[in-house]
Amino acid sequence: MPNPLSASPAPSSLSISALRQAYAQGYSPLDLVDMLYARLPGADPAAWLHLQPKEQARARAAELAAQDPAALPLYGIPFAVKDNIDVAGLPTTAACPAFAYTPERSATVVQRLIDAGAILIGKTNLDQFATGLVGTRSPYGAPRSVFNADYISGGSSSGSGVVVAAGLVSFALGTDTAGSGRVPAAFNNIVGAKPTRGYLPCSGVVPACRSLDCVSVFALNAADTWSVMQIAGGDDGLDVLAATPRPRGLPARPRIGVPRPAQREFFGDTLAAAEYDKALQRLATLGELVEFDFAPLAATAALLYEGPWLAERMEACAELFARHPEALDPAVRSIISKGVDYSAAAAFKGRTRLAALRKQIAPMWQEIDLFALPTAPTHYRLSEIEADPLRLNSRLGTYTNFANLLDLAAIAVPSSLRADGLPFGITLFAQAWSDAALATLADRLQRLAALPCGATGQAQDNPPLDAQWPTQPGNIRIAVVGAHLSGMPLNRELAERAASFVRACHTAPHYRLYALPGTVPPKPGLIRDTQQGAAIALEVWEMSAAAFGDFVSRIPAPLGIGTLTLDDGEQVKGFLCEHSALAGATDITHYGGWRAYIAGQSQT
The missing domain is CATH 3.10.490.10 (Gamma-glutamyl cyclotransferase-like)
Structure with missing residues (x-):
């Protein structure tokens, strides 16, 4: 039941700044937990896989109420975790019941957020083994776009995108190997930050394609994604692929790369094409638009599912695949099974091909400072994905699959609402460790778009962001x-x-x-x-x-x-x-x- 001692009104939204303001005025974490759990019965039933029992969430809120909010940067901030990331005491399934286990310790990123005062609400659905951009490859059901239940939510971090956009948590963790931290953001009108590889530790995360995996952050605004990344990021001594930040900025008025008109692919979606043109008009107020050749990026993207990195995808579920292949979603099984066709020689050949593409792309950075692409070229109905699951999923990776192969930082930003009511978003990409500068630019772009928070109808209420990396030790x-x-x-x-x-x-x-x-x-x-x-x-x-x-x-x-x-x-x-x-x-x-x-x- 609601806390009878609180007379403070509810926060204007679930943004971190709005909750901080509400807490400063007497609102309590107990009030928040009661409000959120009252909303949960109306939520998409396929979005959540494991909810934290309400009494445990209230106990956590009561524990926080006895502490100093100023000492905890995420004091009373509710969050969710994609169910391929470990939370102590809750099952990790990767959307595969036959794979499930219950970890004794939480992933580093989760524990750091809890230590900072955040309140875990639960774990969310995903495309099985984080293999997919559609959000439909789960035996637990398919989360739907919060704007139209006929349409997909995007994947693989489907549930995480939906629960943020629906106003059930302030932020959610996802993962991003091929675009899973960006496509759900675009399809649900929220921000999705894919950090530079190695910044957010992947210890305690079920691998999808280990050398390329990133933990990602979904939130209502770019400022919140940056706050969460700063708290969760940094080498934990456990992730062998962790990397030390080398901060990189952007000019005050950057050169923004956009594909040549003939290279802009929307697969017949004229509404998406029109919205991208509108996004470019806004971007032109923030920097200089420069056309560039998208072909090398497209060739790089093709390597992810047409090259030896498929063999690495087999690693996480190799034993299950060998013993119980029927436990895998048919589409996931079809993709992962191709991994057995690649030899060690093919892996080295793939690496050489990627090195050649990187060398071809490198001069691009002499002409542009970042580039801006549609996050997804179109938005499909569930019925369309069911009829053609592999080809349409592949299309959704047109503007995402290359990012981790090229070690780029990226952030997906809401841009507009289409004439059919569906959201449209773009993604900003820059070289590794440009995360702070991208977050700042994303914040400026989101303000120009002036869209509400997710599907809540609530206005953006966070102060302007000027994200800065702290000076690195030494x-x-x-x-x-x-x-x-x-x-x-x-x-x-x-x-x-x-x-x-x-x-x-x-x-x-x-x-x-x-x-x-x-x-x-x-x-x-x-x-x-x-x-x-x-x-x-x-x-x-x-x-x-x-x-x-x-x-x-x-x-x-x-x-x-x-x-x-x-x-x-x-x-x-x-x-x-x-x-x-x-x-x-x-x-x-x-x-x-x-x-x-x-x-x-x-x-x-």
Whole structure:
């Protein structure tokens, strides 16, 4: 029964920021649990596989009520977990009853979220062994799109996408090998973040294709996916494929790649094609659209289900396949069975082919900073998938299957509602460790779309996001304002020291910029002026302490390294100039930055 001591109104939505505000005003985790469990009887019965008993959820809420909310970043935030991820005491089935087991410990990502104050509501349905993009390959039923029950929810993380969009949890964990963390987001009007491979530990996760698997995050907005990733991410010492972040940023106005018109495939879905055109119009307000050749990405995508990675898919269920093949969904069995056809030689051949494609794709990043694609080319009815399960599923991977083979970061963002009422979404892709920058851009794009949260009808209510990676241990950040900027003559000195671009931003409004005479290549001088200063454009880069020391040792007078204050209050090391060098220098503060000054000089 509801908590009689609470007089605070319910939160405006289940976003993390809305719940935090509600808790600050007296709403309690017990109120939340009672509200959510009252909603559950009306939920899609195929979405959940194992619900946490209400009394256990209330006990967890009561435990949290006795703690300091400020000490727990996910205090009282409800979440769900795809049922190929271990939760201690609850069965892990991977949507295959014959495979089921009950783990004694939770997956690292789950335990970290619980330790941060989150409340587990239950485990969700999926395409069996995370093999599929449709959400229909489960003996427990097929979750439906929350917008039209005739249509699929998308998979393999079908249940996780549905329960977030239906307003039953704030976020849910999924997995993403071929697009399973993105397609359900598009089909249910929510955000799906597929992090850089190796950031969210896969220890305690049933493998689909182990070398490519990612834990993914579904939420109502990009800010919440980023918050969850920051808490759940990082090497746990157990995942042998864990990777250390090397933060990479994006320019303030990035070059956004889009496929050439002739390469845009929607399989006859004119509504989807029209919505993609509308999405591009919004993207054009955030950056420069640049057409690129999609063919190498399509060739890479084909490797996932037409190459030796199918043999790796056999690994998770090899024993079950050998002894009880009838326990597998017919479509899943058909796909996985092809794995036995690949030899070790074929595996090496596949790796060589992938290396060739990566080399072909690499120059693309000289022309664009990220690219934006439809998350899915179309949206199918359940009846259509039942009639043609393999071919139509393959079509849904047109714009997703290549991502993990190429080690990209990606985030699926709601874009619009079609004329038939179905949601349409796009996905932003960039190089590994661009996750923070992508989340920030996704937040801006979601605000332009101005859609409600999932299918709840509730307005987006989170503050604007400026996601930032924390400085990695042993690294130092440095702000550059002149010849070391991207594309400038000395930027190679950063590249030679394996520096990572973090972000483009401005100083606090307390600096002046001068063009120094007689410098080769031309360089500016930055000085602090708290009385008549201005905000100066710059870039922040990050490098190891050893590389930083070598870099600083080569800086010629009159330049030096001091501490700069950025426009958001962060303090980083950066270039400053001796005042004595300003004799004969030109004050160029009014340009707002060195790049604008150079552009102005070239026009005169």
